[in-house]
Amino acid sequence: MIVLGISGLYHDSAAALLEDGKILAAAQEERFTRKKNDASFPSNAIKYCLKEKKIELGNVDAVVYYDNPVLTLERFIKNAVYCGEDVTDLLRFQYDNIFQQRLMVHKILRSEFGRIGKEDKLLVSNHHKSHAASAFYASPYKEAAILTIDGVGEWNTTTIGYGKETDIEIKKYLDYPHSLGMLYSAFTYFCGFKVNSGEYKLMGLAPYGSPVYYNTIMEHLIDVKEDGSFRLNLEYFDFPYGRTMIHSTFGELFDMERRLPESKITIGYMNLAASIQKVTEEIVVKLAATSCELCGTRNLVLAGGTALNCVANGKILEKGIVDNLWIQPAAGDAGGAIGAAYIGYYEYLGGKCRHIEKAYNTYLGPEYSDGEVGAFLKRNGYPAIRMKQDRADIIARMLAKGKVVGLFQGRMEMGPRALGNRSILASASDEKMQSKLNIKIKHRESFRPFAPSVLLEDAQKYFELKAESPYMLLCVPVNKELRTDFDIGNALKQNNGDMTKIVNTKRSEIPAVTHVDFSARVQTVTKEMNEKYYDILKAYAKLCGESVICNTSFNVRGEPIVCTPEDAYACFMKTDMDALVLEDYLLLKEDQPLWEARKDEGEEYELD
Amino acid sequence: MNLTDQEMFYKCLMNNRVDGDVFPQPNMDCASYFNETEIQPFLSIYDLENINDVKNIMDSILTEENFAGIKEECIKTILQNIISYGHVGVAEAKKNKEVTVPEFIYNF
Numbered sequence: 048m049i050v051l052g053i054s055g056l057y058h059d060s061a062a063a064l065l066e067d068g069k070i071l072a073a074a075q076e077e078r079f080t081r082k083k084n085d086a087s088f089p090s091n092a093i094k095y096c097l098k099e100k101k102i103e104l105g106n107v108d109a110v111v112y113y114d115n116p117v118l119t120l121e122r123f124i125k126n127a128v129y130c131g132e133d134v135t136d137l138l139r140f141q142y143d144n145i146f147q148q149r150l151m152v153h154k155i156l157r158s159e160f161g162r163i164g165k166e167d168k169l170l171v172s173n174h175h176k177s178h179a180a181s182a183f184y185a186s187p188y189k190e191a192a193i194l195t196i197d198g199v200g201e202w203n204t205t206t207i208g209y210g211k212e213t214d215i216e217i218k219k220y221l222d223y224p225h226s227l228g229m230l231y232s233a234f235t236y237f238c239g240f241k242v243n244s245g246e247y248k249l250m251g252l253a254p255y256g257s258p259v260y261y262n263t264i265m266e267h268l269i270d271v272k273e274d275g276s277f278r279l280n281l282e283y284f285d286f287p288y289g290r291t292m293i294h295s296t297f298g299e300l301f302d303m304e305r306r307l308p309e310s311k312i313t314i315g316y317m318n319l320a321a322s323i324q325k326v327t328e329e330i331v332v333k334l335a336a337t338s339c340e341l342c343g344t345r346n347l348v349l350a351g352g353t354a355l356n357c358v359a360n361g362k363i364l365e366k367g368i369v370d371n372l373w374i375q376p377a378a379g380d381a382g383g384a385i386g387a388a389y390i391g392y393y394e395y396l397g398g399k400c401r402h403i404e405k406a407y408n409t410y411l412g413p414e415y416s417d418g419e420v421g422a423f424l425k426r427n428g429y430p431a432i433r434m435k436q437d438r439a440d441i442i443a444r445m446l447a448k449g450k451v452v453g454l455f456q457g458r459m460e461m462g463p464r465a466l467g468n469r470s471i472l473a474s475a476s477d478e479k480m481q482s483k484l485n486i487k488i489k490h491r492e493s494f495r496p497f498a499p500s501v502l503l504e505d506a507q508k509y510f511e512l513k514a515e516s517p518y519m520l521l522c523v524p525v526n527k528e529l530r531t532d533f534d535i536g537n538a539l540k541q542n543n544g545d546m547t548k549i550v551n552t553k554r555s556e557i558p559a560v561t562h563v564d565f566s567a568r569v570q571t572v573t574k575e576m577n578e579k580y581y582d583i584l585k586a587y588a589k590l591c592g593e594s595v596i597c598n599t600s601f602n603v604r605g606e607p608i609v610c611t612p613e614d615a616y617a618c619f620m621k622t623d624m625d626a627l628v629l630e631d632y633l634l635l636k637e638d639q640p641l642w643e644a645r646k647d648e649g650e651e652y653e654l655d
Numbered sequence: 656m657n658l659t660d661q662e663m664f665y666k667c668l669m670n671n672r673v674d675g676d677v678f679p680q681p682n683m684d685c686a687s688y689f690n691e692t693e694i695q696p697f698l699s700i701y702d703l704e705n706i707n708d709v710k711n712i713m714d715s716i717l718t719e720e721n722f723a724g725i726k727e728e729c730i731k732t733i734l735q736n737i738i739s740y741g742h743v744g745v746a747e748a749k750k751n752k753e754v755t756v757p758e759f760i761y762n763f
Contacts, residue, residue: 220690222690223678225678225679225688269681270681273686273687274686274687277688280681281678281680287678
C-alpha cells in the first residue's frame with residue numbers, strides 16, 4: 048500500500064511517500080522553490096516523491112493532509128470571538144489562508160494532479176496526531192510514550208500519547224492559546240529575531256546570559272503545574288489578535304523595549320534568552336516525566352517544533368527520566384507530512400507492517416548520480432578533479448589544512464539539520480573557525496555556535512553523551528578535561544558586554560564546536576547511518592588523531608539548504624569556501640572561472 | 656452553572672459576545688491543566704441538524720453587511736469539506752469512519 052502525506056500552508060510545507068509502513072521519500076518545498084520555510088502548496092515536493100516511486104497521484108492508495116482545517120477554522124472563529132470588536136478584521140486577515148488554501152487542499156490537488164488517489168478523496172489527520180505518528184512509527188521502539196509540543200495545530204499545543212506496535216492513542220492535551228511554542232516565540236520576537244525561524248537563534252543566545260528573569264516569567268507570564276501542564280497569562284500576549292506576539296505590558300514587565308532586528312545584542316536580551324530557555328527546559332522535563340509515568344514506559348519519543356530545542360532534549364537525558372529517547376529529525380511541521388503518511392497507512396488502511404529499525408533513515412530527498420554531476424560540470428565548463436578510492440583521504444587532508452569544504456553527496460536530508468550529505472565541513476580545533484564560518488561563509492551573526500560530527504565510537508572522548516545523537520538533536524557538555532578556564536560572565540564583563548569580542552576566545556580543545564557554556568549540539572556518525580560521511584571522519588581521525596569535525600548546513604543565512612548541484616555550486620562561489628565536493632568530483636575555488644551571479648541569484652535572501 | 660469549554664464556545668458564537676472569559680485563565684487552585692481526550696465529531700460539537708443551524712452560527716459571528724461574501728464562503732467551505740475530507744472528527748480517525756454526514760450537506 049502506498050500513501051502520500053502532505054503538510055504545510057502555514058509554514059514548512061512538505062510531502063512524504065510511504066510504502067507498506069516504510070517512508071520511501073520526503074522533502075520540504077523550500078528546497079525546490081529556494082524560499083526558506085516556504086508555506087506554499089508543496090507541488091514540487093509531491094512531484095519529487097511521486098517521481099521517486101514512478102507513480103501517478105491517482106494510483107496511490109491514500110492521500111493524507113496533516114491537519115484538519117475545519118478544526119483550525121473553529122479555532123479562528125473562537126479566537127475572533129475572544130478579540131471582540133476585531134472579529135471582522137481578524138477574519139479578513141485569516142481569510143485567504145483558511146478559505147483559499149487550507150480548506151481547498153483537495154481542489155488544489157485535483158487541479159494540479161487530476162485524481163486524489165484511487166478513491167479521489169483527500170483524507171485528513173490531526174496536527175498533533177501527525178507529529179505523534181512521525182515520532183513513534185519512525186522510532187526504534189515497539190512501545191513508547193509520545194510527547195508533542197509546538198506553537199499550535201488546530202486547537203492543540205501539547206499532547207501526550209501512547210504508542211504500541213501499530214496503534215497510537217492521544218491521552219492528554221493542552222489547547223490554544225496556552226502554548227509553550229508561542230511563549231518561546233514571543234521572546235524570540237521581543238529579542239529581535241523572526242518568529243517561526245529565529246527560535247534556534249534565541250536558544251544559541253541563551254548561554255551568553257544569566258536566567259535573572261526566570262522568577263519574573265514564572266510569576267507573571269505562565270503558571271506551571273507539577274505535571275508540566277501550564278497556562279499563559281494572556282494579559283501579556285497579543286498573538287490572538289494576529290498582529291504581533293506580545294502586548295505592550297510584556298516589555299514593561301522587563302523594563303525593556305523590543306530589540307530591533309539586526310541591532311546590537313545587549314546583556315539584557317542575553318539574560319532574557321537564558322531565562323526563557325530555563326523555563327522551557329523545566330517544562331519540557333516535567334512533561335517528559337509525566338508522559339512516561341502516564342504511559343508506564345521509559346521509552347520516550349518527541350516531535351513538534353519545540354522538540355528541535357536540543358538543549359531541552361539534552362536535559363531530559365541528563366535528569367535520567369527516560370531509558371531511551373528518540374526525536375523525529377523533521378520534528379517541525381515539515382515532518383507532519385511523514386506523520387500524515389503513517390496515519391494513512393496504519394489508521395485509514397489498517398496497515399500492519401511496522402519497520403522497527405535501529406537507524407531511521409532521514410536521507411529521504413533527491414540525489415544526483417556521478418553521471419549527472421559530471422554532465423553538469425561539463426555543460427558549464429567548471430574545472431573539477433575526479434576522486435577515486437582516495438576520496439575520503441583527500442577531503443580529510445583539506446580539513447586538516449584548515450580548509451572549508453562544501454560536501455554534496457547522496458540523498459538530501461529531510462528536516463532542518465544537515466547530517467553529512469548537504470554540509471559545510473571544517474576543522475573543529477581551529478579557534479578562529481567559528482568566526483570565519485559565521486561571517487565569511489554563512490554570512491550570519493557571529494555569536495551563533497556550530498555543531499560537531501563525531502564518530503560514535505569516539506564520542507565519549509569528547510562529550511558527556513549518554514545516548515546516540517544521530518540527528519544532531521541533543522545538546523550535551525564537552526568533557527571537562529578538554530575545557531579551558533573560560534568563563535562567559537567574566538569575558539562579557541571584561542569586554543563591556545560585547546559578545547562579538549569573545550567569540551574567538553578558546554573554550555576547549557575543540558573550540559569551533561564548543562559553545563560559551565561548554566555545550567555542543569552533537570551528531571554521532573556511524574557506518575550504518577552514512578557510510579561515505581563515516582569514511583571521511585575515519586580518514587580525518589587517522590590523519591589528525593581527532594575524530595570530530597565541524598558540520599554546518601550547506602547554505603548561507605536566509606537560504607534553504609542546497610538541493611541540486613547548481614544550488615551547491617552557486618553557494619560555493621558566493622562564499623569563501625575553499626573547496627566543493629560534488630559526489631566524487633572535487634572543485635577547488637582557485638580553479639573556478641570568475642563567478643558572475645545571474646540576476647535571479649544576485650538577489651539577497653530575506654534575512655531569517 | 657459550569658459550562659464546558661465547547662458549551663461556552665457555542666454560547667459565545669450564538670450571542671456574538673464574550674460572556675466571561677473565552678479562553679481559560681491560569682487557576683492557582685487546580686493541580687493540572689491537562690484535558691483528557693474524547694472523541695468529538697465536528698457535527699456533534701455544533702449540534703447541526705439543518706442548514707439553518709449553520710447559517711445562524713455564521714450570521715451571529717459575521718454581523719457586518721460587507722462580510723456577506725465571507726459568510727457564504729464560510730458556510731460553503733465547511734459543508735463541502737465535510738464531504739470532501741476523509742473524516743470530520745477531532746480525534747481517532749478510524750473510529751470516526753462511522754460518523755454520518757447529514758443529507759442536507761449534500762444538497763447545499
